[in-house]
Amino acid sequence: MRTWLAPLRWLFRITLALLILFEEWGWEPLRRVFALLARLPVIRQIEALLKRLPPRWALVALLLPSLLILPVKLLALWLVAEGRVTLGVAVIVAAKLIGTALLAWLFQLIQPALMQLAWFARQHGRWTAWKADLLAWVRASAAWRWARAVRLRVKRLFRRGREVPPPSV
Known part of the structure; x- marks a missing residue:
């Protein structure tokens, strides 16, 4: 029974490794790109607000982008189901890039508060x-x-x- 688990475990590990490598390679460059937007006065005000969040609200702020990206992923899935595969994949890739950039920027700001939990x-x-x-x-x-x-x-x-x-x- 264990013989069939080994390939599945290996496949799972490779899949996770690829996802993590994408995040690792994209995290810092995308955070820097997003930080360019932080020069805008409204973004600086949002940053100041995020840095002052108590730990529990920082956690909510961290989870919020994941909830906001869900409709975009559903849209991409619908596009693929409608036969517009290229557009659907493009939407997923764009959402992943933007989501990673947003999350990297956000996590950098609220990590001190989160570490208090x-x-x-x-x-x-x-x-x-x-x-x-x-x-x-x-x-x-x-x-x-x-x-x-x-x-x-x-x-x-x-x-x-x-x-x-x-x-x-």
């Missing part, structure tokens, strides 16, 4: 440790090492292609 701080620590272990597993894999090597080769090729040859005399 003992259960949240404990779960955050567990999540961080689990995520680090999963990413270490991925980075130790042959597929990851191969992909990194290919990426470095492609990067070198692009650098060589951009080098300007010395002028001939």
